[in-house]
Amino acid sequence: MEKPDLVVVGNGMAGARAVEEILERGGGRQFRISMFGDEPYGNYNRIMLSHVLAGDDAVHKNDLAEIYLNPLDWYADNDIALYAGVRVVRIDRFARKVFADDGTILSYDKLIIATGSRTFFPPTDGMWLDDRTLTPGVFGFRTLDDATAMLDYAAERRTAVVVGGGLLGLEAAYGLQQHGHDVHVVQSGPTLMNQQLDDEAGGILRTVVERMGITVHTGKRTAALRAHDGSVSAVVFADGTALDCDMVVVTAGIRPNVGLGVISGLTVERAIVTDDQMRSVDDADIYAVGECAQHRGEVYGLVAPLWEQATVLANHLTGADPKAAYHGSRIATKLKVAGVDVAAMGVKGPQRPDDEWVRFAEPKRGIYKSVVIRDGRLIGAMLLGDTKQVAFLTQSFDRGLPLPEERVELLFELAGPGEEQGAAEMDESVQVCNCNGVSKGELVACVRAGTHTVGGVMTATRAGKGCGACKGLVRDIVEWAVTEDGGEVGEDESASWYVPSIPMDKPTLIAAVREQNLRSVSQVFAALAPDGEDAASKMPLTSLLRVVWNGEFVHENDAKFINDRVHANIQRDGTFSVVPQIKGGVTTAEQLRRIADVADKYAVPMIKITGGQRIDLLGVRKEDLPGVWADLDMPSGYAYGKSFRTVKSCVGTDFCRYGLGDSTDLAVKIEQQYQGLESPAKLKLAVAGCPRNCSEALVKDVGVVAVDDDRWDVLVGGAAGASVRRGDVLATVDGHDEVVRLAGVFMQYYRENARWLERTYDFVPRVGLSELKAILVDDRDGVVTGLEERMQDAVDAYHDPWQDGRDPRGPGQFADNLPLIPLPQVPVRRAADGSLQSSAAGKIGARP
Amino acid sequence: MTTGEVTGHRVAAAADLPPGGSRAYAVGDMQVAVFRLRSGELRATDAVCPHAGGPLADGQTDPTKVVCPLHSYAFSLADGSCHNGDYAVRTYTVREEAGEIVVECG
CATH class of the missing domain: 1.10.10.1100 (BFD-like [2Fe-2S]-binding domain)
Incomplete structure (x- = not known):
């Protein structure tokens, strides 16, 4: 009896693999096998194309033996009739025949469609010369011909643009870059390899790729190609910009080759729809496998699923396992793209609120790892740069193994000890x-x-x-x-460092700054920071220099936070708030009139009474600040800085029927003395004339409460913001002068010892009240005189920063940095009549 | 990088930006923040923070990044990627030419 005919359409990795699996199960004796491949070669390993392009030693374009999976002999040895370079154009399912473009007609009993996919060329002006011919210099990156043509063309060229920043795009870019080309990768989305990587990993990959010398453009949609002398000369983007180049490689995705399926009446959605035996749902004698097959809604573009499909297909077709069924693949990929190890499996990130997401990123070394866990099972993982854990993760992912309690162990090789083995049980030699x-x-x-x-x-x-x-x-x-x-x-040392870039705690740093006479933030970086400048360290260092040198240091605008550059508080729309000093919350009709005039003159959108008993002019443009200050002719209230802010007071003895002490007068004295003092975090003070505490002095950084006739409790470390804490009584003292002195001693000690941004409500409990009393009240350590002297120096150095308005520090101090498009997002509020209007009026600052 | 349709725009006198200085300029209908690093090198990015519209030229810089003054998102001066969020800004080639600052953008 004659053997039934098996015809395989497609001689790529899927088709060939399916045939190999079939042969392995004795299919060679069962079937007479014919294969069509429209490329004129035996089948080759497409994954190696990037090596061909990169010119790796193993595969040279003139010696491609390494890339072939099966040489032509293989077909002969296995009695396979190979129709290379022949394309099947139609299947007659009723006559069970295939028709090829060279006139060949073959009958089949079983048919396998493994036509794979092709490069997707997004519709782009200038991409094509005609329906079938790409503009010279434009390439896909899919076939051996693509790779060799690209190499030939590239030899004469310098600049290549790769459109598409996925896996293939990066491989192409890397390959061309190896040949010394200027290579640009253009990605329309924000993330490289967004199929496999989340944004953070994509960002790290980008850094690594750029370090190799490849330029990456994200957020650039390619709109058109321009040609010069008949070959491509530039890529034009949707935003109107353009990039000159000699060649363009399009790697913007692939599309399954399903034309044959459509013409032949098979159900095709994204690809040819198959059942669990990889058969077309329409025809039990036609199988589809690989990238042209759609199984349970999925179309796979990677080799691992393809291997699994080929196995099922072969088992079923040969009868080796008639019950063989494919249930879909859990995709776990591990690959090297552009020399970087990448592994990804399952979901990219958490999808439900209770999914666990454990991540580790070390951008400098190009390393990123993340795992997603649901109900104790690994459902996704991503490894970039370091894929040592991939075997373990793949196992856990494939088999749903129980995971270590310490999830972080999933990310790292915890050398030696097993999961349940703790530090105690480990052998000393491990x-x-x-x-x-x-x-x-x-x-x-x-x-x-x-x-x-x-x-x-x-x-x-x-x-x-x-x-x-x-x-x-x-x-x-x-x-x-x-x-x-x-x-x-x-405690860990670095936890005590004042700034992350300098390995010193604050007292050590202060000593070093004094000793080496460092007078600018740049000098501090140069002398003390091992890795140099660091943006996050600048503001705290400026603050520290102020404390150490008072006025006597070199101001560097870039080392200041914007608020400190312009002595006003930046608002959400980029305008500023201006708060003039109103000592103790006591003002005059004349001051109020001036404030009102300024508000009118500069069309201030909102005037607000603050919690600190002052008046806030909100929505002032940066370039108006000097004018506002000059017209106000009042000192800065320091409502923007990490500094001494305000001293609230109650009405006190002059008018209040209950007052025990003159709280307004004391508040004014304290504010007069310590106005504008630089500190690790803001200092808000209050004085209350009796324990009814109308000025809320119990919850201030320094609070002063009259407890008897001119006898005062001095409280420290109180807060009523995000944290609420009642201040601790540091001491009870007699007379205004003693209050002012003790408050100063405390504040100077805080200035010299608190960490950056450490409010007194954290500082006081950290040091301990009894310790503070011993140092500051009992002078146990003999430091009080020094604190008083240094505080006096700071007080003497007071300078109203709003005088800067008359004499700007350098060009552009008050230049608007919100260019020029109508803005305000913050509505104008007018008093309490409920009227609300937009302040837009087209003039303030800018935001698109 | 070679570019077409990307032209150099003179935005300011070089003296406008001393070391450590930063300013925003309107270039056509675009807004570009230009920074002069302590080293004297120039960098340029979009002027507007993609998170909440903060003015990046008012941010703090070091040789590698600028930190938005509003919510401290940090952007790489090299490629515009964000160190601590899912945002990105564009970066532009900027140079000093005959005493003027020239930004290349479309």
């Missing part, structure tokens, strides 16, 4: 830090030698200073070892 070769024993020895902080041990042994993956384990071991020793783990 290597903890693989980067620097540090064992548990060495960590323990370091602790025994007296280092009781995690940071200290890490510095001493260099453990955790490489990739950082072992830090958690190092911490565990140090904590365990210290406790074993009966000690207590010290």
